[in-house]
Amino acid sequence: xxxxxxxxxxxxxxxxxxxxxxxxxxxxxxxxxxxxxxxxxxxxxxxxxxxxxxxxxxxxxxxxxxxxxxxxxxxxxxxxxxxxxxxxxxxxxxxxxxxxxxxxxxxxxxxxxxxxxxxxxxxxxxxxxxxxxxxxxxxxxxxxxxxxxxxxxxxxxxxxxxxxxxxxxxxxxxxxxxxxxxxxxxxxxxxxxxxxxxxxxxxxxxxxxxxxxxxxxxxxxxxxxxxxxxxxxxxxxxxxxxxxxxxxxxxxxxx
Amino acid sequence: xxxxxxxxxxxxxxxxxxxxxxxxxxxxxxxxxxxxxxxxxxxxxxxxxxxxxxxxxxxxxxxxxxxxxxxxxxxxxxxxxxxxxxxxxxxxxxxxxxxxxxxxxxxxxxxxxxxxxxxxxxxxxxxxxxxxxxxxxxxxxxxxxxxxxxxxxxxxxxxxxxxxxxxxxxxxxxxxxxxxxxxxxxxxxxxxxxxxxxxxxxxxxxxxxxxxxxxxxxxxxxxxxxxxxxxxxxxxxxxxxxxxxxxxxxxxxxxxxxxxxxxxxxxx
Numbered sequence: 001x002x003x004x005x006x007x008x009x010x011x012x013x014x015x016x017x018x019x020x021x022x023x024x025x026x027x028x029x030x031x032x033x034x035x036x037x038x039x040x041x042x043x044x045x046x047x048x049x050x051x052x053x054x055x056x057x058x059x060x061x062x063x064x065x066x067x068x069x070x071x072x073x074x075x076x077x078x079x080x081x082x083x084x085x086x087x088x089x090x091x092x093x094x095x096x097x098x099x100x101x102x103x104x105x106x107x108x109x110x111x112x113x114x115x116x117x118x119x120x121x122x123x124x125x126x127x128x129x130x131x132x133x134x135x136x137x138x139x140x141x142x143x144x145x146x147x148x149x150x151x152x153x154x155x156x157x158x159x160x161x162x163x164x165x166x167x168x169x170x171x172x173x174x175x176x177x178x179x180x181x182x183x184x185x186x187x188x189x190x191x192x193x194x195x196x197x198x199x200x201x202x203x204x205x206x207x208x209x210x211x212x213x214x215x216x217x218x219x220x221x222x223x224x225x226x227x228x229x230x231x232x233x234x235x236x237x238x239x240x241x242x243x244x245x246x247x248x249x250x251x252x253x254x255x
Numbered sequence: 256x257x258x259x260x261x262x263x264x265x266x267x268x269x270x271x272x273x274x275x276x277x278x279x280x281x282x283x284x285x286x287x288x289x290x291x292x293x294x295x296x297x298x299x300x301x302x303x304x305x306x307x308x309x310x311x312x313x314x315x316x317x318x319x320x321x322x323x324x325x326x327x328x329x330x331x332x333x334x335x336x337x338x339x340x341x342x343x344x345x346x347x348x349x350x351x352x353x354x355x356x357x358x359x360x361x362x363x364x365x366x367x368x369x370x371x372x373x374x375x376x377x378x379x380x381x382x383x384x385x386x387x388x389x390x391x392x393x394x395x396x397x398x399x400x401x402x403x404x405x406x407x408x409x410x411x412x413x414x415x416x417x418x419x420x421x422x423x424x425x426x427x428x429x430x431x432x433x434x435x436x437x438x439x440x441x442x443x444x445x446x447x448x449x450x451x452x453x454x455x456x457x458x459x460x461x462x463x464x465x466x467x468x469x470x471x472x473x474x475x476x477x478x479x480x481x482x483x484x485x486x487x488x489x490x491x492x493x494x495x496x497x498x499x500x501x502x503x504x505x506x507x508x509x510x511x512x513x514x515x516x517x518x519x520x521x522x523x
Contacts, residue, residue, distance in 0.1 A: 155348035158318060159406075163362040163413050164338020173361070177352045254351040254395060 074133020
């Protein structure tokens with residue numbers, strides 16, 4: 001690398017490698033030093049043991065699978081609906097006029113506020129969890145697709161019209177690919193939103209899932225397991241976010 | 256094999272007036288503009304900036320509806336954009352997610368041609384603009400001049416009856432622009448499409464056109480329709496031809512008067 005000395009480069013590399021070990025080490029020392037209550041703030045070594053126990057019981061994998069399935073179903077259905085409706089409201093004034101006022105009214109309602117009513121509507125079924133995640137994802141993706149379509153270069157649309165593109169081909173040929181860069185920004189934001197709503201969904205009457213386990217462990221004062229659950233959530237959503245970043249770079253490489 | 260020439264179209268612009276906006280904000284862009292363009296003719300529209308020359312072109316394309324008057328292409332009233340009128344914009348406006356071949360094949364595909372035939376047509380037109388080896392590349396890998404050649408191939412591959420060009424070489428450097436002009440004339444001599452070419456460059460207009468229509472600004476009207484009697488095929492030697500110089504001076508004087516008037520109006 002030009003302009004950076006060898007020492008600087010090696011310092012940069014080592015700080016990156018040491019970032020997480022230093023964090024865990026500091027945490028371990030503080031927890032064991034007696035400054036804080038080790039029962040409420042267990043060191044990472046005990047969290048690891050708690051995680052190991054959780055895995056050995058066999059519930060860890062089930063919890064991860066349940067949480068992932070809720071995020072996936074809610075995310076995918078919310079994303080598909082958001083993209084379709086967003087392209088329609090972005091392209092057709094009358095659809096925009098019909099739907100936008102309602103959506104702008106519903107959009108600011110935090111999904112978590114829906115929990116009591118969702119229990120009434122869907123009971124403790126999975127449908128209620130999917131609904132909450134869907135709610136969080138749909139509006140974000142809808143706005144992104146809506147703006148994306150409106151920001152498609154006007155000359156591209158005109159060029160397509162002059163090439164005899166019929167209106168029904170406009171959507172797959174120009175509007176969808178043209179708004180894809182915006183849609184992907186919306187989808188990526190929605191990934192973290194779907195994990196937020198997952199937590200709300202799992203605190204509302206369920207018997208499995210990472211967030212549910214965090215809640216139950218806290219009630220049993222198994223703080224290690226609670227913290228372990230947080231770490232699992234962090235790792236899963238970080239992996240989801242990073243891999244989505246890689247995929248979107250491949251799919252909208254022209255931006 | 257050279258692609259089949261498209262049937263050149265006849266354009267009739269009848270007392271076209273275009274008003275933008277309403278009420279106090281309204282603005283008369285084009286007023287009482289009448290022009291007949293014969294099949295296979297190359298007509299250049301020229302005038303000071305803001306004279307409505309692009310508005311006339313956009314009206315033929317169907318992007319702008321006439322406030323008064325009508326435009327007919329081959330006797331059919333123009334109401335909306337369509338594949339019979341190809342357009343090349345100042346920016347290449349290629350689909351960035353499609354390959355060069357995919358861009359040029361778009362028109363034939365939309366016209367319902369099978370993929371293999373559409374690709375064959377696209378390949379032929381890319382050969383004509385000298386870009387056959389870039390078929391598999393994406394537009395953003397090409398220079399501005401090459402992109403504009405792809406845009407011309409894309410418009411022509413659709414066999415339009417009329418080719419509309421809105422300052423297509425305005426964003427290119429002088430050397431490239433000159434090459435593009437000669438290239439365009441060569442293409443046109445093979446395909447004989449009717450061309451309406453908007454520019455603010457007098458040299459370009461005279462070098463390319465059978466007619467040069469000089470427009471006035473505010474509102475846009477026809478000042479003069481100048482026939483260009485220069486022989487074809489035309490080459491760069493023309494630029495030092497005395498006839499060329501005389502024509503250039505005529506155009507220049509007309510536009511200069513107009514520009515001065517427009518400038519004074521702005522000062523008021």
